[in-house]
Structure formats: C-alpha cells, structure tokens
Amino acid sequence: MLDKIKDFASDFFVTGDPLIYGADVSIGLTIIAVVFALTYFKKWTWLWRDWLTTVDHKKIGIMYVIASLLMLFRGGVDALLMRTQLAIPDSEFLSPEHYNQIFTTHGVIMILFMAMPLMFGLFNLVVPLQLGARDVAFPFLNSLSFWLFFFGAMLFNVSFVIGGSPDAGWLSYPPLSGISHSPGVGQDFYIWGIQISGIGSLMTGINFIVTILKMRAPGMKLMKMPMFSWSVLSSCLTIILAFPILTVTLALLFIDRYLGAHFFTLDGGGNPMMYINLIWMWGHPEVYIVVLPAFGIFSEIAATFAKKKLFGYKSMVFALMSISLLSFFTWAHHFFTMGSGANVNAFFAVTTMIIAIPTGVKVFNWLFTMYRGRLSFPTPMLWMIGFIPCFVVGGMTGVLLSVAPADFQFHNSYFLIAHFHQVLIGGVAFGYFAGLYYWWPKVFGFKLNEKIGKWAFWTWNIGFYVCFMPQYFLGLMGMTRRVSSYGWDKGWYELNLTSTIGGFLMGIGFLFQVWQILHSIKFMEKDTTGDPWDGRTLEWTIPSPAPLYNFATLPQVTEKDDFWEEKQRIAQGHAPKPRPQLEPIHMPKNSGIPFVMSAFWFVAGFGFVFDWLWMAIPGLIGVAVCMLVHSFRYKTDYYISVDEIKRTEAAARRVV
Secondary structure, eight states: OHHHHHHHHHHHBOOSOHHHHHHHHHHHHHHHHHHHHHHHTTOHHHHIIIIITOOOHHHHHHHHHHHHHHHHHHHHHHHHHHHHHHSSTTOOSSOHHHHHHHHHHHHHIIIIIIIHHHHHHHHHHHHHHHHTOSSOSOHHHHHHHHHHHHHHHHHHHGGGTBTOOOOSTTTTOTTTTSTTTOOSSHHHHHHHHHHHHHHHHHHHHHHHHHHHHHOOOTTOOGGGSOHHHHHHHHHHHHHHHHHHHHHHHHHHHHHHHHHOOOSSOGGGTOOHHHHHHHHHHHHHHHHHHHHHHHHHHHHHHHHHHHTSOOTTHHHHHHHHHHHHHHGGGOGGGGGGGGOOOHHHHHHHHHHHHHHHHHHHHHHHHHHHHHTTSOOOOOHHHHHHHHHHHHHHHHHHHHHHHHSHHHHHHHTTBHHHHHHHHHHIIIIIIHHHHHHHHHHHHHHHSEEOOHHHHHHHHHHHHHHHHHHHHHHHHHHHTTOBTTOOOOOGGGSOHHHHHHHHHHHHHHHHHHHHHHHHHHHHHHTOEEOOSSOTTOOOSGGGGSOSSOOTTSOSSOOOOOSTTHHHHHHHHHHTTOOOOOOOOOOOEEEEOOOSHHHHHHHHHHHHHHHHHTTOHHHHHHHHHHHHHHHHHHHTOOOOEEEEOHHHHHHHHHHTTOOO
C-alpha cells in the first residue's frame, strides 16, 4: 500500500528539480500567509461579500488587474530563466526538457493570462464610466467571465507542480502535442486551462459589445463615443469571431488525445497542417485583439496631454474597424515556408502589407494630435512616447516578415522572436501600463508616485532595447528559436549575454513598479477633484474612486469630448448644464454562483486532465446545478435610495 502511494505521489507531483521544490515551498508559504492573515484579521466574510461574490464592474476590473500582474510576474520569471540559460554557451542551468516547458508556459501565460486579463480589467474599469453607464449590460455574466478566466489560469498554472507542464510550444502544434509525443498530462492542462478561461473571454466580448451598443448615455451617438470605447468594440467583435475557432481547435486536439481520433494525426488519415491553419486563424486576430485597446488608450492620452481634440477621429474609427476585419485574412503568413504555393503566399503577403496601412495611419493621428499642442509629460504620456518608436520598428519588421521570399530566411529565427516581442511588449504592455497610470487615480482615488514611475519607465525601455535589438542580429546570424543551448563556435555569446542583461533590466523595471504602488499607498496623494489630468471624457466628471452606482444622474451628451467642451463653456462664463432630479438607482445584487460554478469547472477540468471521470462528471453536474439554480433566481436587483445617493455624493465632496 505504501509503495502504491509513493508511486502515485511521484507521478502526481513534479519532482527532481530544485527550482520546482523552491516553487513548492513558496506556494505553500504564500497560501499559509494568506489564510493566516484572513483569519487573524477576520476578513473571510469581507472577502466573500465584497469580492468573491461581487458583480460590480469596477471591483471585477481590479481583480482582473491584480491577477494579470501576478501572471506578469510568473511569465517574467520564466523569461529570465530562459535568458539565464542562454546567457553563456553550453549552459546546464536548465535541462532541455525543463527549458521546453518554460518557453511553452511563458508564451501561454503572457498572451492569455497576462495581456488578456489586463485588457479585460481596463474594459471593466473604464468603458461603463466613459459611456455614462452604471454597469455593464450583464453584470452576472461579467462576474462569471472573470472567475472562469481565474480558475482556467489556476488550472494551467498548477501543472507547474502537479503532473508536469506542457512542453509542445505555446501553440502546441501536432504531432508534438499528440498523445504519441506528449503522453503526460501537461498537454491536457494546457487544453483545459485555455478552454475554461476562453469561455470567459468569449462571454466578455459579448458583454461589452452589448454594453457599448445599448447602454451609452443619452445623446452619445456612436460617432461621439470616446476612442477607447471604439477600440474595445473593435476588439470584442474580433473576440466573438476568433475565440470559437480556438475552442473548436482545442476540442479536436483533446478528442485526438482522449478518444484516439485522428483529426491531426498524419498516419491515421488526419492532417497536422489543419491544426496549424485553425490555430493561426485564431492566433493572428488574437494579436490584434490585445493591441487594438492599446491604440484606444494612446488616443485618449494624446488628446488629454496635448489639450487638443484627437486628430482624424473618423479615420481612427475606420482604422480600428478595418484592422478588426483584415486581421482574419493574414493568418497564413505564419507558415510561408510550409509549401502552400506561390498564389497562397502572394495573397497573404499582400493582405499582411495592407493591414499595415491602417496601423500606420494611427501613428500619424497621434503625432498630429500632439503637434502644436500644449504638451505635458506625466508618466502615462511617457509610456505613449516610448511606444511610438518601438511600435514603428516592430511594424516595419512585421512588413519584412510579410515578404514571402524574405520570410524563408527569417522564419523560425530569433529575428521573429525580436519582432513579435517588439510589437507585444512595445504595443500591448506599454499601452496597458499607460492606461493603468492614466486611470489609476479614477479607480483607487490616489495618484501613483511620478518620480518612481519615471525610474520604472526608463529601466523598462532601456532594458527592452538592450534585450531585443540583439535578437534581430542573432536571427540573421542563424540562431533559431527554441534552442536551449549552443556552442562557443557559433559566435552568438556576446549578443545573447547582452540580451540577458536587458531582460534583467526589464525585471528591475517591474520591481520599480511594485515599489511605486507600495510607496503610493503609504504616502497617498489623494485625488480630491475627480479630474486629476484635466480630462475630456465622462469618467472624469465623477468622484475618485467612482461610487457604486457610477453616476448619480445619467449625463446628457451633446458632442465629442463632452466634458471638455462643458468645461470650456463654463470657463467662458456660461451656466453649467442643468442636472436632472435625483431618482432611486436600480442596481444588480451580488451572487456567489459565478464563483461556485467556475470552481466546478476547475474540478471538471482537473478530472479530465487525469482521466478521472469520478471527478470530471460531478464537476460538470455541479456546473449544471449552478445554471439551474441561477435560472430560478428572481430577486436579482435592488434600488439605492435618493437619501443614500445624497450621503454618498456629500462624502465625495460633491454637491447635489
């Protein structure tokens, strides 16, 4: 009996690597510390009532941001481990198997569990406030979306210490991801972690499309909508078209592995290239899904800190929506070398070049917005200025990769690694950092320390160029991606060491950001105005942080940048707009069902990973029961009284 338990434990837990043992200890100590703190300070009820069961879009947004920053730490550590391994030739810091697992988890975490939730966090924090709405269209669905993402991410991350991580690459091409080459459970953790979180992503896309189309303030026509909300709409339209492809693709892969089908098995009548086509039909639109909202953020920041209207509003809208459409016609440029034929390669080369046009248009829009503006350079503006040259270089190298004959040289090389990190870090990460700095006072009621923020900005930016510029040259020198070691005779040592130094500089930049947040919490510079940046859109008309109901009375919108125009009218001596009389506000009640249902999804996913139907089936039954219980909930809302609204507004130093 004892021997059976030992055999099971050795298969169930990841053993034999000191790094894993260190992670085990860290995870254990963290869990103990959290449980102790919640128990000692008697915060369990508070945690359940105010956070785990909340349907408030602002709190859900905060949880998305916290989760994404934790995933940024995890994915960043993976990156530094890889760079440490590659810093010198013939390194034995990581075994080849462990290296494969790390680059697989790094890609998945950074795209799906860091960039996506950070994006969704900003959606939740900003969009209803920009639209003059009191919540999203479907608050219950919004909560369920977050918890599905969270438990999906946890299911994927637990593979680090239980069962073993996937090692077939972040897109898991067959046959490497098939049962013949990946017989362990790591690939099943990959499938179910992404499937569960992907359901949440799809529901978020639906939720925000309906919110934007149906819940705008009176008078806010689509062409008067803030540009960030336009970017969210374009991103969410892409989500609802792209994510079903990912869901079906991973379902087919699971059927191959679990039931012995042969959709992607060549010797069984299937075709691995079908998987690669399907995964990139999702994968390339996914790049635009995460970068489009960053374009909206930069549009808001440029206009605010230039004290000018955004240049070319209509052309920006056209660019965002055309990118959303064109992103579905570029996927085959990821495998020009696969023998698709000259006609296919030519078509996708042309479409890839075409999509660069609306992408480049936006850069000129921002530059012309800043031209002759009354510019100021707080931290959000610095991140935008840092983004422009970085994204331009990343875009130009992307056009180089779209030239099919040239791609035969660049394909699968470190040139490609440098390109997509330049776009995803310089475009997505820099954009979301800018958005966090910009809207932080509105969300939390205090500003982040500018001095430390500038240290973070410069270390991040210098580290970025030191890390990734050498990789273009490494790619041209013949270094391919996914190599875990190389010899002294290759001539790659100096550039790899330089790249590693840059990676650690970016890590120091992240530590500066953590210090900045902690310092700002301790030495709080409160925002008592609700409008710390002299903003232009509706979110700056309400107190910071925003009250539960957002707006005491729904704003009446007459033009673009309505709040800015109203401030100019008042400055010229005109009377403020009359405000409607206060009325009770209809709000949704909290619900614990999304948390419980998502936990059951985690149980079902864990059961399918280990082929434990005794766990998977009860998990799915739990999901069905939660859906049934919710269908019989009728008291799902309540009203906030006028007296309570007055008290809340008075406490926020506003007169109603």
